[in-house]
Amino acid sequence: MQDDTRTYPSQVGDERTSLSGFLQFQRETLAMKCAGLTPEELKRRAVPSTGLTLLGLVRHLAEVERSWFRRVLKDEVAPPHWPGPGPGEFAEFKVETADPDEAFRIWHEECARSRAAVEAAESLDITGAYGDEVFSLRYILTHMIEEYARHNGHADLLREGIDGATGE
Secondary structure, three states, X not given: OOOOOXXXXXXXXXXXXXXXXXXXXXXXXXXXXHOOOOHHHHHOOOOOOOOOOHHHHHHHHHHHXXXXXXXXXXXXXXXXXXXXXXXXXXXXXXXXXXXXXXXXXXXXXXXXHHHHHHHHOOOOOOEEEEOOEEEEHHHHHHHHHHHHHXXXXXXXXXXXXXXXXXXX
């Protein structure tokens, strides 16, 4: 992971530029953590006590993008790409028979839809809702940065367990 091609956020940008830049940086960090691995390595449980895998993280973050930007912000009917067998069950983490190419394609598509939604928004103060809860675009972007940063920490440990690669 020595070839860092991520886009670094602006150090002098306005609020929208900063939030969007940090979110894109986190997305590119996840892609970097997965780069160069085989499908088997992407599915490997590098930490024996958990079912967490790099491919599971990619699929999960595709669902997080879909949920927050399409369902909450834009009020679109957007069913999960990998529905669970019951409420609260996350099928995206079940990767034994998952297709990595499909997962990355869906994740990239959801990220592109999310970027388009942010670009089209009149301001960070626009809101979307989930049930009775209302969220501003500012909140959604901040939450997404937190979500990716947390899971990128997991990705660091998973990648090191797979092939010993470390780094930002």
